[in-house]
Amino acid sequence: MNNPIEISTEVLAPLSTVWEYWCNPKHVMGWNFAADTWHCPRAENELIEGKQFNYEMAARDGSMTFDFIGTFDRIIPEELLQITLGDGRKMEVHFEATEQGCKVLERFEPESENSREMQEMGWQAILNNFKSYTERSI
Numbered sequence: 001m002n003n004p005i006e007i008s009t010e011v012l013a014p015l016s017t018v019w020e021y022w023c024n025p026k027h028v029m030g031w032n033f034a035a036d037t038w039h040c041p042r043a044e045n046e047l048i049e050g051k052q053f054n055y056e057m058a059a060r061d062g063s064m065t066f067d068f069i070g071t072f073d074r075i076i077p078e079e080l081l082q083i084t085l086g087d088g089r090k091m092e093v094h095f096e097a098t099e100q101g102c103k104v105l106e107r108f109e110p111e112s113e114n115s116r117e118m119q120e121m122g123w124q125a126i127l128n129n130f131k132s133y134t135e136r137s138i
Contacts, residue, residue, distance in 0.1 A: 001090045001109055005116060007124045008105040009131045010098060013138050018102040019078045019095055021134045023047050028055060031133035032068075034125035037061070049075050053083075087111065104130070 011018050021027040025043035032040035032055055039060055045053030049072050058065040069086035081093040091108035106127060110119050 001092070001107060003110070004090075004107040005110050005120050005123065006105065006107050007120060007127055008103060009124075009127050010101060010103050011131045011134050012101040013134050015078050015095060015097040015102045017138055018104065018134060021137070022093070022095075022104070022130065027133070027137075030137070031130040032126060033057065033129060034122045045072075047072065047075060049073065 013021075021031070023045070025045055028043035028045075029040045032043065037060055039058060040055055041058055042056040043053075044055075045051070052069060052071050055068045056065060057068050067086075070083040070091070072081060073084055074080065074082035079095055083091045083093070085091060085108075089109040089111060091106065094103075094105040094107075096103045096105070104127065106123065108123065110116050114122075
């Protein structure tokens with residue numbers, strides 16, 4: 001992975017719950033956006049190595065939409081997802097049980113259109129949204 005950005009959070013929920021909320025499309029639609037002005041109206045995935053996910057990201061006012069697509073390269077249940085994004089960049093999501101719940105760590109290759117800082121802030125906001133969604137749902 002080339003010069004990855006790394007973000008993380010600790011979710012106050014059991015590892016099995018965190019994995020389920022991360023992987024289940026029904027839950028992905030509840031957390032996969034960085035700000036309240038966006039949402040994820042559609043999420044599809046086949047959690048099988050070599051299969052794809054496709055998460056529609058959309059502005060709530062209808063002004064913009066795009067598909068966030070990737071392929072699962074390696075899956076170790078409740079531990080690791082290795083992914084190739086639609087534009088060829090690599091990303092990993094690590095899950096680790098802790099005394100309080102579960103640490104989620106993401107590493108991803110940055111794209112060239114936006115600054116590293118902007119990408120880190122945006123991806124961290126989505127991860128923070130995941131944490132909030134999961135903790136209030138259990």
